[in-house]
Amino acid sequence: MVDTRVSLAGVMLQNPIIPASGVYGFGGEFRDFYDPNILGAICLKGTTLEPRFGNPTPRIAECTAGMINSVGLQNPGVDAVIAHEIPALREFYHQPIIANISGFSVDEYRECCRRIDAHVDIIEVNVSCPNVHNGGMTFGTDAHCAAEVTKAVKSVTKKPVFIKLTPNVTDIVPIARACEDAGADGLTLVNTFLGMRIDIHRHRPVLANVMGGFSGPAIFPIALRMVYQVANEVHIPVMGCGGVRSASDVVEMMMAGATAVQIGAATLRDPILCKTIIEELPVLLNKLGYERCDNSLRLCRQ
Amino acid sequence: MKTALFEIIENQPIAHDIFRMRLVGDAHGISAPGQFVNIALEGCFLRRPISVSDYDDHGLTLIYKVVGRGTEKMSTLHVGEMLDVMLPLGNGFTVASHQHPLVVGGGVGIAPLYALTKRLGNATVVLGVRSKEDLFFEREFSALGAKVFIATEDGTLGTKGFVTDAIRENDINFDYFYTCGPMPMMKALVAMIRSTTSGQLSFEERMGCGFGACMGCSLQMRSGSRRVCKDGPVFNMEDVVW
Structure with a gap:
């Protein structure tokens, strides 16, 4: 039998499969479909210091092999997440929880992290949201800014800190390196690609916010390429994310250098996808001749 | 689910x-x-x-x-x-008991009102469409025992104009309403009623998941942020921010 356990900067996961931030809410909505305790971990909806309603609707636009969202970090604020959402999740879920935090200033990132620190197992820092102005992605498109956020967050937590990077840059490698140098324990690659659709009948953008983040199977090869580029340049673990929809995609991500793999948009169409992948992954790895979900899968080894 | x-x-x-x-x-x-x-x-x-x-x-x-x-x-x-x-x-309509319930549908928004009217039993139904050829279910609603009034924008059937015109023209008396249709129609209906009568409105929105996870269809209601797919699509009139 294949051992699917992975260690994510010291946190043991029973398997590498994690629903990505934003598609899983705060964990309650998928309970009808399967027991979330089978997951490697859950990554919570993006959380900010203050509550946010997010952007006006329409927030969703369909594309060939994917979708664009401009939700805009809707969340009840970090205090409500700590007081209500996490305790509610802990009642029925006993695997690791990853918080996903966002901010509009370095201080906000730090404070949000400081408050949520004791309640989760890993902190994922979103410096890559394309849907908010003067925040989010602006921190992730500049190596210096990304490093500043990393340092600030690291100063208030002992938990592993993963920086979630944007693919909307010329070269992701220097930004990844800057985060590693600033003390990041890992990286999540990648957030969504800035995209747009136009309603030709109404002569206006489909999304009220005009642009949004493109995700889904169409971006898989680009996400995979970025994981490969970065994983070979840093010495910290990478969570691969972007367009994954099968056990074979997961194996590809791990061969590219990912330690764990996040599943996003595809779960909206197929809510039991994570369960299916968790069941199929050991079978596939066994068929391929692997006994463990570790570095032995990688094309290039550190 | x-x-x-x-x-x-x-x-x-x-x-x-x-x-x-x-x-x-x-x-x-x-x-x-x-x-x-x-x-x-x-x-x-x-x-x-x-x-x-x-x-x-x-x-x-x-x-x-x-x-x-x-x-x-x-x-x-x-x-x-x-x-x-x-x-x-979604939540669906709460079937309340009123003496004179009014059911108002616009375009394809007429669809979910059929099962509702079946359960109400004593409803007056107003259906609004652009033109005669867009109308469906007129006979089906009548077969349920409902009084049915039609409004067409081009006047090819029933009252020429909107559902609100048909309600006025036929002097329809009601003490509660249920509606589903385009936003301008529902807005005009609520404006005409001027909150003297309560009711339920069914909303439509582009959705990602449909089961409450992705926050793709959130609307700002008086009670806070609400997901059309999970907390709706039906909302009480008092909760709606126009």
Whole structure:
């Protein structure tokens, strides 16, 4: 039998499969479909210091092999997440929880992290949201800014800190390196690609916010390429994310250098996808001749 | 909430660009009129939320308007094909008991009001469409024993104008209302009523998941942020911010 356990900067996961931030809410909505305790971990909806309603609707636009969202970090604020959402999740879920935090200033990132620190197992820092102005992605498109956020967050937590990077840059490698140098324990690659659709009948953008983040199977090869580029340049673990929809995609991500793999948009169409992948992954790895979900899968080894 | 396979036993046009699809399968989860299903279609990434027009434990009737790639695809499906359907979704209408309930539907928004009217028993129904050829279910509503009034924008049938014109012209008396249709129609209806009478409104929004996870369809209500797919699609008039 294949051992699917992975260690994510010291946190043991029973398997590498994690629903990505934003598609899983705060964990309650998928309970009808399967027991979330089978997951490697859950990554919570993006959380900010203050509550946010997010952007006006329409927030969703369909594309060939994917979708664009401009939700805009809707969340009840970090205090409500700590007081209500996490305790509610802990009642029925006993695997690791990853918080996903966002901010509009370095201080906000730090404070949000400081408050949520004791309640989760890993902190994922979103410096890559394309849907908010003067925040989010602006921190992730500049190596210096990304490093500043990393340092600030690291100063208030002992938990592993993963920086979630944007693919909307010329070269992701220097930004990844800057985060590693600033003390990041890992990286999540990648957030969504800035995209747009136009309603030709109404002569206006489909999304009220005009642009949004493109995700889904169409971006898989680009996400995979970025994981490969970065994983070979840093010495910290990478969570691969972007367009994954099968056990074979997961194996590809791990061969590219990912330690764990996040599943996003595809779960909206197929809510039991994570369960299916968790069941199929050991079978596939066994068929391929692997006994463990570790570095032995990688094309290039550190 | 689950996904299940349903067999198509009917899929045909009943008005201009409007189709009726009847499905056989385990539909016992549907518990209120106004709930909806989310359908996975080959070649479409996201599911398509479609309102349930009628239901029993063994099947569903869906009414949909061909407006884009997904519904175009639906219109080409054949009897005997199987569909991957997620259900039951949304809260649906709460069937309250009033002496003179009014049911107001606009365009394809008429669809979910059929199952509702069936359960109300004593409703007055006002249906608004652009033109005569867009109208469906007039006879079906009458067969339920409802008094049915029609408004067409071009005057080809019933009152010329909007549902609000038909309500005025026919001096319809009501003590509660239920509505589903385009936003301008629902807005005009509520403006006419001037909060003297309460009611329930069913909203439509582009959705990602349909089951409350992605926050793609959130609206700002008086009670806070509400997801059309999970907290709605039906909201009380008092909760709506216009």
